Amino acid sequence: MMTDTSLPSFFFKDLPSRQAITLKAALFLFTEKGFFKTSVHDVAAEAGVSIGFIYHHFKDKEGIARALYNCLLERINTLIDEVEMKHKKVNDRCYAVIKTLFVLTENEPQVMHFIIHARHKEFLPEEKSICSTSAFVRMRGFVFLGIENGEIRDMDPLVAAMIVYGGAIRMICLRLDDVIETPLPDMLDSLWENTWRGLDP
Amino acid sequence: MMTDTSLPSFFFKDLPSRQAITLKAALFLFTEKGFFKTSVHDVAAEAGVSIGFIYHHFKDKEGIARALYNCLLERINTLIDEVEMKHKKVNDRCYAVIKTLFVLTENEPQVMHFIIHARHKEFLPEEKSICSTSAFVRMRGFVFLGIENGEIRDMDPLVAAMIVYGGAIRMICLRLDDVIETPLPDMLDSLWENTWRGLDP
DNA sequence: GTCTATAGAGAGATAGAC
DNA sequence: GTCTATCTCTCTATAGAC
Numbered sequence: 001m002m003t004d005t006s007l008p009s010f011f012f013k014d015l016p017s018r019q020a021i022t023l024k025a026a027l028f029l030f031t032e033k034g035f036f037k038t039s040v041h042d043v044a045a046e047a048g049v050s051i052g053f054i055y056h057h058f059k060d061k062e063g064i065a066r067a068l069y070n071c072l073l074e075r076i077n078t079l080i081d082e083v084e085m086k087h088k089k090v091n092d093r094c095y096a097v098i099k100t101l102f103v104l105t106e107n108e109p110q111v112m113h114f115i116i117h118a119r120h121k122e123f124l125p126e127e128k129s130i131c132s133t134s135a136f137v138r139m140r141g142f143v144f145l146g147i148e149n150g151e152i153r154d155m156d157p158l159v160a161a162m163i164v165y166g167g168a169i170r171m172i173c174l175r176l177d178d179v180i181e182t183p184l185p186d187m188l189d190s191l192w193e194n195t196w197r198g199l200d201p
Numbered sequence: 202m203m204t205d206t207s208l209p210s211f212f213f214k215d216l217p218s219r220q221a222i223t224l225k226a227a228l229f230l231f232t233e234k235g236f237f238k239t240s241v242h243d244v245a246a247e248a249g250v251s252i253g254f255i256y257h258h259f260k261d262k263e264g265i266a267r268a269l270y271n272c273l274l275e276r277i278n279t280l281i282d283e284v285e286m287k288h289k290k291v292n293d294r295c296y297a298v299i300k301t302l303f304v305l306t307e308n309e310p311q312v313m314h315f316i317i318h319a320r321h322k323e324f325l326p327e328e329k330s331i332c333s334t335s336a337f338v339r340m341r342g343f344v345f346l347g348i349e350n351g352e353i354r355d356m357d358p359l360v361a362a363m364i365v366y367g368g369a370i371r372m373i374c375l376r377l378d379d380v381i382e383t384p385l386p387d388m389l390d391s392l393w394e395n396t397w398r399g400l401d402p
Numbered sequence: 403g404t405c406t407a408t409a410g411a412g413a414g415a416t417a418g419a420c
Numbered sequence: 421g422t423c424t425a426t427c428t429c430t431c432t433a434t435a436g437a438c
Binding site: 241242252 | 430431
């Protein structure tokens with residue numbers, strides 16, 4: 001059974017098509033069954049390529065996950081770039097980041113699952129923790145800036161960052177686990193209004 | 202090398218000692234190396250028991266994780282019981298729950314890691330998601346009650362629950378990943394003061 | 403109940419043809 | 421670059437003695 005090639009094509013558009021298809025299949029299987037319960041044979045079968053193809057291009061099983069991880073993180077970074085360019089006020093930036101993540105959760109749950117929910121340290125021990133990743137560091141940076149320039153009440157910057165994004169990330173996790181049944185964008189304004197009330201100077 | 206038997210003894214006190222030691226060793230290895238990179242032989246060696254002992258008492262490898270999971274969740278439930286009995290105001294209850302989790306994170310990081318951070322669905326597919334678990338449902342229940350009786354501003358109850366616990370859970374994750382270097386209890390009051398500001402009617 | 407020895411299967415990785 | 425066939429090893433689980 002071949003993976004639907006129309007799925008997250010945006011995320012792999014820089015890669016040769018068969019490698020992109022391979023990563024799509026890996027994303028599907030890794031989020032569905034988990035990294036350790038997915039064999040390289042499974043990925044090959046799902047993608048419709050050979051074992052040899054995979055080992056030639058990705059070196060080993062971890063290489064597939066690594067390529068996938070970097071690819072998706074880079075795209076997330078691009079999305080944050082856009083938010084940063086488009087919005088200057090800290091309130092607007094944080095809101096836009098969360099909105100972007102919420103929309104992504106609805107449209108590409110597998111991407112979000114792999115990025116936010118998977119325990120990378122187990123199968124990518126040498127990669128940086130997802131929280132130390134450029135995208136997440138920059139997200140926290142928006143909050144730090146807000147405290148410096150007085151847009152956010154004076155408080156421990158790290159605490160502020162947790163308040164800003166904690167609720168949203170929690171909602172994403174619960175949505176991916178089907179605990180929340182409402183599409184996240186529908187809850188965005190309520191979430192943000194009440195979150196910001198705690199930060200408004 | 203035997204695991205330090207003094208570690209999370211509180212959590213296993215109902216079990217015969219060698220089974221408790223086995224679970225301790227499993228907790229150590231599962232959080233350190235991950236479930237899939239830990240073999241049953243590893244657990245046996247770490248605990249100083251035989252393979253046969255483990256298969257006799259836990260049935261299979263998943264059985265170890267399942268016993269561990271249920272054991273720890275039950276204890277967490279007991280802690281929530283205590284909070285519920287001791288505090289009646291919603292504000293106090295939520296604060297106390299978070300404090301309990303923060304203290305637990307510092308004192309028993311492995312317990313917290315296994316409970317909150319591990320992707321159980323991958324190795325315990327039939328168990329309920331951690332978020333659907335009794336303890337977490339009850340935690341959300343405290344918030345729902347607060348909205349009903351007016352202690353929390355009128356808003357979507359789920360959103361309120363995410364705001365209440367989202368920041369705290371996020372901090373726990375980052376603390377376990379060594380992104381946060383400050384002991385969590387030191388940040389508790391700052392976190393709670395600013396979180397509650399968003400919920401206070 | 404507890405242990406050791408071992409069976410049996412599956413998966414990661416490679417060799418070598420094309 | 422791509423594929424198939426296969427090698428090798430590790431790990432789960434069990435059989436059977438004590």
